[in-house]
Amino acid sequence: MKQLSYIFLCLLFGSLNPIEADAQVQEEFIWTKIKPTEVNGRLADKDIDGFNRLPLALKSEVREPVWRLSQHSAGLYLLFTTDAEKIRVEYKVKGNKSMPHMPATGVSGVDLYALDGPSEWRWIRGDFRFQDTISYNYSGISKRSSERVYYLYLPLYTKVEWLKIGVPKNNNLEIKRENKTKQKPLVVYGTSIAQGACASRPGMAWTNILSRNLARPIVNLGFSGNGLLEEPILDYFTKYDAEAIILDCMPNFTRDDMGPEQARKRLREAITLIRSKHKKTPMLLVQHGGYSDGALQQDRNQLYTSLNKVVTDVYHEMIENGVQHIYMLTKEEIGLGVDAFVDGTHPNDHGMIQYARAYEKFLKEQQLIE
């Protein structure tokens, strides 16, 4: 991607402050290189290479695109505490930094939030530079009596090679890890939408919004174009405890090599496999959320309508067969409107908020989470 220079951005928007940035350069920062084992948001803790989402043991088990996409850090995040008023993040990624319908801030950017109270999420503005090394400079963060807890969401659509966090030399920085024994995660197996396309920044992926709104961990197993209810992935995540398991794979069954009958077969098999290992974990089948062009482009309407019939059929079939703790979130409940998408297939930030709200409402109303 041809990069706009910082100066050009300053001229264009008149809202950045090059003078302050220059002053910062003079200050001495202490840098902490993040160990991949310090990452949160994934199930396996061992046998993982870097900021990948799947363990190395799965490399020979999954198809090549799934492995490649598992190297994207969607849903992963760092936790740290600091008393610093300035925080810097520098890192390097492998892969395209942006896509035509998703900006660099979403594809390869990071996103910083602080938690100031039980549900008081604060977003922190950073000046970003997308060069060979990507940098985010956060400044002017107000002091608090106690050190603040920060969540740094990692890029949604690219592989992070290394990452370091810097604070001024007189401040503390402590990398934390989420207490996994304290709370079981929601596990989401899905598509590009679940992976985070096309959020404008990582914090706007619906899984990350939902995680904040519910104040609980979510594991993102969204694989763009490749959320196909496959056995190696099902085998993998069913080894772990979960608060609930969410199967949101329908949008990928529109592929020419898939279709409604493959969806029916695989959905049945996935439910059976999951139930064989998770006797009581709530399992949520999610319909295709629809396309914003369905009203006029009717072949697109047919794609999701036929798949959603499959989800409804399988859901009722399972209930009749005595499967318990199984639920269905419908297209209508997701409720995406004509302006919820960027390209007709992938939600924009407005659609991402709608997805997260629909999940939150459903999970709470059905009492699927404690």
Add this chain to the structure above:
Amino acid sequence: MKQLSYIFLCLLFGSLNPIEADAQVQEEFIWTKIKPTEVNGRLADKDIDGFNRLPLALKSEVREPVWRLSQHSAGLYLLFTTDAEKIRVEYKVKGNKSMPHMPATGVSGVDLYALDGPSEWRWIRGDFRFQDTISYNYSGISKRSSERVYYLYLPLYTKVEWLKIGVPKNNNLEIKRENKTKQKPLVVYGTSIAQGACASRPGMAWTNILSRNLARPIVNLGFSGNGLLEEPILDYFTKYDAEAIILDCMPNFTRDDMGPEQARKRLREAITLIRSKHKKTPMLLVQHGGYSDGALQQDRNQLYTSLNKVVTDVYHEMIENGVQHIYMLTKEEIGLGVDAFVDGTHPNDHGMIQYARAYEKFLKEQQLIE
């Protein structure tokens, strides 16, 4: 910008259809090159070069950045009718096709809507290719008994050099122009936010959303970083009739060379100038919408708080001085939340919808539009 190939996008998302695209190549399309005089969404009809927003006579009157930004086609749109099930758009732009925090689809993309009833807006999905010539292919559009009216929004942050629309040779295409005598436009003088940063596609700029929701024309005079209540721009648009005049320039007075006192002086002068030419046209002063980082980054909070005091002061001062038909839209009424921005300064699509809704509610409640 390094471009992702179409094939790569197909692999990545599994949602495009290369076979259909190949089949389309075989079909004969008739192309209509758009004359710049066929564009809608601007005040002047003559003395305009290409798809610019300001007439050539203003080139020597405005500062260079304003003239450069006026060449961006924000808020401009083409109207056409066709019975085609396939529509293609090809065009060339000058300038960066994307920005780090705004995707190519927003910066240099086009956006197609149809109007199926008084307020039944349909969005049309297109396959896009951002190459030297940018192309959007729309297909599978359902037939209707009468020809459909289409709105094609032009790019928000780049200059269009030429543009052509193609339909299959057996279909009709008629370029229309909006009937300017039928309805006066809302005129919006503003900043990068008004220009459309950082909507994911042109139709999501708040002026374009509002224009659809109110079913009336809006003239976009948003100049990124340069919405500074300047005389040449005020002189220009006050020559024309308007349903209402909206001054939404405060976010640019955060510039180091501006600040609250410049804002106060210029706001007073602008109101006086406008009232000297428009005795009764409703005039809406808009507060700074705030930043999503205001809670923790307090220097940023101070920026908009001090500017919003200026707007409030000037508003009350004008009322006391007997100025009539003057209104104020507050930060609270705009109501942007922590997740309404991409970079803390520019709304994402969620923020754009919030902006448009706030304006719509205010304009209707205050009965400022017929």
